[in-house]
Every structure is written in structure tokens, then in C-alpha cells.
Amino acid sequence: MGVAAGRVIRANKGRLAPQLLEQAIENGVKRKNEYCEQRVEAGAHRAWIYKKIALSANAKDDQYTDVLSYDEIELLTEPARKKQNETIEDFITDALHAGLLAPVKGMLDYYKIPIPSLGDYLRSAKVEPIVPD
Numbered sequence: 712m713g714v715a716a717g718r719v720i721r722a723n724k725g726r727l728a729p730q731l732l733e734q735a736i737e738n739g740v741k742r743k744n745e746y747c748e749q750r751v752e753a754g755a756h757r758a759w760i761y762k763k764i765a766l767s768a769n770a771k772d773d774q775y776t777d778v779l780s781y782d783e784i785e786l787l788t789e790p791a792r793k794k795q796n797e798t799i800e801d802f803i804t805d806a807l808h809a810g811l812l813a814p815v816k817g818m819l820d821y822y823k824i825p826i827p828s829l830g831d832y833l834r835s836a837k838v839e840p841i842v843p844d
Contacts, residue, residue, distance in 0.1 A: 715739035747832035753809035758838045760791045761811055765824055765833035777830065781820035784812075 715738035719731050751758045764787055768777045779787075785799045792802055803822070806812040813825035824830040 713739075715742055743828055744832065747829050750810050750829060751833075751836075754806055754811045757791060758833070758836050760788055761806075762833045762836045762838055763787055764812075765830045768824065769830065769834060778815050778818070778821050778823045781822070784822060 716732075716735035719735040719738065720727065723731055751761060754761060764779065764784065767783065767787055768779050771777070781799070781803070784803065788799065788802050791797075792799065803812065806822075807814070810825060811829070812822040815821040815823055824833065
């Protein structure tokens with residue numbers, strides 16, 4: 712949002728006005744969504760499984776809200792991985808490389824979505840789970 716606001720202000724020679732603020736917000740939201748889309752595309756285009764992970768992590772009502780264990784991710788992703796003949800290790804490696812998951816510091820085999828707005832984006836994604844054959 713800050714980058715988008717800076718660009719709007721610079722393009723308007725430092726002038727501030729309500730309509731320019733609206734433009735900056737729109738540009739910021741657009742850039743954030745583009746970033747999130749790129750992350751999902753890097754994660755093998757499986758928005759629905761990342762949505763499932765984001766919803767599950769966010770639904771936890773304990774001290775580990777937004778954190779999932781290796782075992783929890785394994786269970787959540789099992790149908791999708793079976794369909795693609797993918798191991799949990801490969802899934803997690805791909806998710807880490809795509810920036811969709813990050814290890815939790817000080818907690819072995821626990822993961823989280825590294826950017827809160829990415830979690831919000833995934834939870835609101837208009838995708839439905841793919842049911843395996």
C-alpha cells in the first residue's frame with residue numbers, strides 16, 4: 712500500500728487529495744492481489760488446497776492459531792497429493808519454495824502462511840476443492 716501511495720503522490724507532484732488516496736488504495740490492493748496470485752501460481756496452481764490450509768490454520772482456537780503441524784498438513788493435503796502421486800515432503804518443499812508456507816521458528820515441523828494478507832487472500836479465494844476420482 713505504501714509503494715502504491717508513493718507512486719500516486721509522486722505522479723501528482725506531491726499533491727494529496729481524497730480521490731488520490733482512493734487511487735492509491737485501489738493500486739495497493741491490485742498489487743497485493745497480483746503478488747498473491749503469483750505465489751499461488753508458483754505453488755502448482757492449487758489455490759483450493761492452499762485455501763483449505765489457510766482456513767484450517769485460521770480456525771484453530773489455541774495458542775497455535777495460524778500454525779499447522781506437518782501431520783495436519785499431511786492429512787489436509789492427502790486427497791490432492793494422492794491424485795498427483797506426490798509425497799508430503801514434495802508438497803511441503805514446493806509450498807516453501809513458492810512462499811506459501813514458512814517454517815515456524817523454534818517449532819520443528821510446524822508451518823504457517825508467512826504473510827497475513829496472503830492468508831486473507833487464500834481464505835477469500837473463490838475456488839472449490841477438487842474431489843479426487
